Amino acid sequence: MATAAETARAAEARDRRDRWLLSAPGLIIIFVAAIGPLFVMLAYSFMEKADYGDVKFGVFSLEGWVSVLFQRDIFDDTLGLADAHLSILWRSISLSLYTTVLTLLFGFPTAYFIATRPATTREVWVFLVTIPFWTNLLIRTFAMQQVIRNEGLINTALISLGIIERPWQIMNTDLAILLGMTYVYLPLMVLPLYASIEKLDFRLIEAGYDLYASRWQVLRRIVIPLVKPGIVAGSILVFIPSLGAYVIPRVLGGGKSMMLGNLIELQFGAGRNWPLGAAISITLMALVMVALLFYVRNVSRSGASHG
């Protein structure tokens, strides 16, 4: 006869086994489809490139990593800074930061507006904000192209109003990418902001006014500190996909304004330099990690401050 303790232990072991079995499909997908390929990329970045794409398997080389930032002179093989890569890196980071700031500037009033509507109409507004999610990214990007191209909405309007004579060249510039990313990623800023503004106790705002704070001071001293988790979450949600954006710079930036995503694609495609592509991919991931780290630190700090 099994003692009660033994039966209990057996049941516990069975429970544990069942739990593993149930989570196995998920775990397998994560390992096979996400973590595994990452290790492949990491390995590729340290191998020598083959002549027609691919890598020379097992041949160790730092060339991929070196050429992220440096390029060899065609004639004497000396190393110089890879200006093209640096400017793409800089463009990616700065455009992503600008996008984050712009979506925050446009998104905050929008989210505040929605959060202060009566409960019944609020849902309608949230629904309107999420509508773009139902449309394919490529279609939305081409829609943006129709607005900003030389014969597009903006230029036709400005010319017919007599404000400008020749079309304002927006397409294929950094501005085009910035506009496109701001448009596409705005809902990702509005939704977390709305979620945290909606939780805001509006009596605190009354208390602020009562204690002689002006509108601006109430915003700065009470509203912003209290909705900071939403601001940080929205910023991260916009910054990370902006950094890795591929379709938007491809369509709106033309071949001239590239971002990291396009550079990576180039190395795996026409550039036939897989180790470099892998190294840039991992660099991009590291940048995202830094952004996430900032987020985690911020959230845990504000969490502690709220007791």
Place this chain on the structure above:
Amino acid sequence: MPDQPGSNAIDVRSVRKVFGAGEYAVTALDTVSVSIRENEFFTLLGPSGCGKTTLLRLIAGFEYPSEGEILLYGKDIAGLPPHKRPVNTVFQSYALFPHMTVAENIAFGLEMLGRPKDEIKARVAEMLALVRMENLANRRTSQISGGQQQRVALARALAPQPKVLLLDEPLSALDYKLRKGMQIELKRLQHETGITFIFVTHDQEEALTMSDRIAVMTAGKILQVGSPRDIYDRPAERFVADFIGESNFLEAEVVSVENCRATVRLSSGAEISAAVPEGHSPSGRATIVVRPEHARIVPEGDGASLHGTVENVVYLGTDTHFHLRIDDGTLFVVRRQNSPDAAQGLAAGQRAGVAISADAAQLLRR
């Protein structure tokens, strides 16, 4: 009493407040006028929905009146936003800033007024001492108890030295014992700071304990303003008498009126004298009110104004309540304070008389 403009802390003049419009319009305040004297503990008392909080919010500036003026020391403030009024509020929910410490909360108003740093520091220390919270200055507001949050809310509102402090049911979230303590504490703070307090409550006991004067409100109107004693002993309207304390209402015939007193004939035929509310000239039938402790049980015929049968004797520790069915069918309650040597006396079913103390009956306006 005549009120000269400027001599009062607050003058509310014919203020109406209507929320919504058209057929959905709700009149929250219906032409209310009241004057609140300087350095007074003034209470707005009434059931929920009577408009007392609306009146407070109008004085604070969170709402603007549909009609009428609100004067602060003779100056019309009805159109000023809340941050331009030298008036502070203690909110029912306290509304402490959760991202600030106790000391930062108290300093907030002074910072917004742009006071120098040393002055703010000194004033915060003074306020912390006033509400006895010195050792919790650097705590987050979420880390202190409800009673402590209440004190911080008070200190925060008092710190900028407002001309008038508005308190919106600040004690309703506290348990009974704490509430009792805070009532005394509030009275002390008002005395020490010399600031005019306007206190909103639906708790009649709270109002009677703390106030210098009380305004009783219902359905957007102020029915009566007076000292707690006036309100309790001389209620002018049935609602006031009913809302505050226990009352016996008797139908009577007005026999004669002179100098604010009327002689009325009760259903028993006995004639008694009743006080008449100011500015009222009764005639015909009227209702008078008698508090249960202002009447005595006496043997029938022995100077009794009313006669009836004892229905119930309820022992309440400090008091005993005698429920009498008067001969005209109305129920009349007499309260007697218990003492060890008092005879137990009556039992249910016995006949008895009621003597109403001289000066105890009050004639009601309606």
